[in-house]
Amino acid sequence: MVEPYSQLQDEETVDLRRMYMKEPKLYPELRRFATFKHGIRKLCLNLDFDSFLHFLKITIAYVHHDTGKPRTTCDVLEELPNLDGIRLILPGPNNAHGPRNLGPIVWHDTHPCPRKLHRMIYVRAAEVFVTFKDFVVENFFDELEEKSFNELRKITDLQARFTKLELNELYEDCKGGIKLDVPAPEVHSPRVSYLESYMTGQAGRAQDDKFPPVCDCDVSCHETFQWVGKYKESAGEASTG
Ligand SMILES: [Zn+2]
Structure with a gap:
């Protein structure tokens, strides 16, 4: 007997549910399997440095433990x-690290640089979250950092618009092509090089080939952000205690 609002548990139903759970965007017609999480519309990301690096899959020069x-x-x-x-709330003195140090130490021994870590996070986030109109970043260290992010945002938005336009034109050009029943997989534009040049160019040297990043800011981060040293000490105590 099937209870009201319940679903049959035959093999086909189980398979369909599995498909929806894995890729709900590809199978909107299976939304009858949706759960509470599928209704989530807004997300607030408030993570420490290491968790953000991991969450955003920042792998350049980043050795994940x-x-x-x-x-x-x-x-x-x-x-x-x-x-x-x-x-997205960028890490600061109050959320620099989680209760347990899961990843590598993010601070350089003598020249720690939270600005470069911030930059790694917001540069990658601007790329990953480009499709979200309602995407805001908070908790910048200063106006300069915020301005840098806003400039980057203009580039990534422009890049996304061009990619969409190109795909539409390509589709129109391909008369006689077959329209897919499911959305096409995400296409990464060659213009991603904008981002790469941004990351290594005038906006800073976010993606050094060293990790932890070494500070070469005009005013040393070690002087500006006194709380950085505290984190190193507490992490050291935790690992030896
Ligand atoms: Zn610095």
Whole structure:
């Protein structure tokens, strides 16, 4: 007997549910399998430095320590078909690190640089979250950093618009082509080089080939951000205690 609002648990139903759980955006017609998480529309990301690096899958020069425990990455957003807004709170003195140090120490021994870590995070976030109209970043260290992010945002938005235009033109040009029943997979434009040049160019040297990043800011971060040293000391005590 099937209870009201319940679903048959035959093999086909189980398979369909599995398909929807894995890629709900590809199979909107299976939304009868949706759960609470599929209705989430807004997300606030308030993570420490190491968790942001991991969540955004920043791998250049970043050696991730295998903690033996699964950690969530931005791939999880693919499982949220109704998500349309993201509020990202950059790490600061109050949320520089989590209760446990899961990853590598993010601070250089003598020249730690939270600005470069911030830059790694917001440059990558601007790329990953480009499709979200309602995407805001908060908790910048200063106006300069915020201005730098806003300039980057203009580039990534422009890049996304061009990519969409090109895809539309390509589709129109391909008369006689077959329209897919499911959305096309995300296409990464060659204009991603804008981002790469931004990251290594005038906006700073966010993606050094060293990790932790070494500070070469005009005013040393070690002087500006006194709390950086405190984190190093507490992390050291935790690992030796
Ligand atoms: Zn610095």
